[in-house]
Amino acid sequence: DAGVIQSPRHEVTEMGQEVTLRCKPISGHDYLFWYRQTMMRGLELLIYFNNNVPIDDSGMPEDRFSAKMPNASFSTLKIQPSEPRDSAVYFCASSNFGSSTGAYEQYFGPGTRLTVT
Amino acid sequence: DQQVKQNSPSLSVQEGRISILNCDYTNSMFDYFLWYKKYPAEGPTFLISISSIKDKNEDGRFTVFLNKSAKHLSLHIVPSQPGDSAVYFCAASSLNTGNQFYFGTGTSLTVIP
Numbered sequence: 001d002a003g004v005i006q007s008p009r010h011e012v013t014e015m016g017q018e019v020t021l022r023c024k025p026i027s028g029h030d031y032l033f034w035y036r037q038t039m040m041r042g043l044e045l046l047i048y049f050n051n052n053v054p055i056d057d058s059g060m061p062e063d064r065f066s067a068k069m070p071n072a073s074f075s076t077l078k079i080q081p082s083e084p085r086d087s088a089v090y091f092c093a094s095s096n097f098g099s100s101t102g103a104y105e106q107y108f109g110p111g112t113r114l115t116v117t
Numbered sequence: 118d119q120q121v122k123q124n125s126p127s128l129s130v131q132e133g134r135i136s137i138l139n140c141d142y143t144n145s146m147f148d149y150f151l152w153y154k155k156y157p158a159e160g161p162t163f164l165i166s167i168s169s170i171k172d173k174n175e176d177g178r179f180t181v182f183l184n185k186s187a188k189h190l191s192l193h194i195v196p197s198q199p200g201d202s203a204v205y206f207c208a209a210s211s212l213n214t215g216n217q218f219y220f221g222t223g224t225s226l227t228v229i230p
Binding site: 004031033035039040041042043044045048050055056091093095097104105106107108109110111 | 220
């Protein structure tokens with residue numbers, strides 16, 4: 001398996017623009033997570049899905065952030081409008097927690113480095 | 118509020134010596150703990166985990182110790198190698214409530230050749 005795939009790897013945009021980050025989880029995984037990495041808070045969970053359904057979005061900082069998972073192989077995180085304080089590295093992760101394997105770890109993608117000027 | 122804390126932002130160790138990375142948590146409901154390793158420009162990768170029914174788990178050069186009464190866990194790397202230089206994240210979870218992880222802020226380990 002290719003692992004978790006994220007695109008783009010780097011995104012530079014101007015304040016006020018819409019930004020869409022994309023994620024393809026590992027096939028067969030039933031959980032998908034969006035994280036943001038900052039120096040102050042480390043890896044901060046934004047939202048996670050189970051079987052394509054959003055379970056907890058309490059980490060989403062503002063209404064400017066939204067996430068969707070239209071099917072088991074694709075998810076998006078959208079920021080509209082973007083602000084300079086949104087600049088960070090955004091990670092997507094997936095896991096097969098719901099399976100009977102007893103494996104609980106999450107597998108991370110390479111991240112998207114977002115810069116908002 | 119941070120439920121998982123890594124109070125040392127950085128650590129430098131000589132090659133061949135032991136590296137000890139520490140992590141504290143506040144939620145007594147946590148029952149599963151993990152360490153992740155992160156190289157620059159890459160996503161975190163799973164390193165080792167421990168369930169709350171154990172107090173030690175070993176995998177090669179890596180050992181995780183759990184002290185439930187102190188709500189403290191540590192990662193020992195022996196012997197340390199230059200390739201171990203990375204950021205290490207501690208994570209905690211309550212498996213009864215799902216697969217949500219709470220991560221610390223990370224410790225940057227530098228192993229000096």
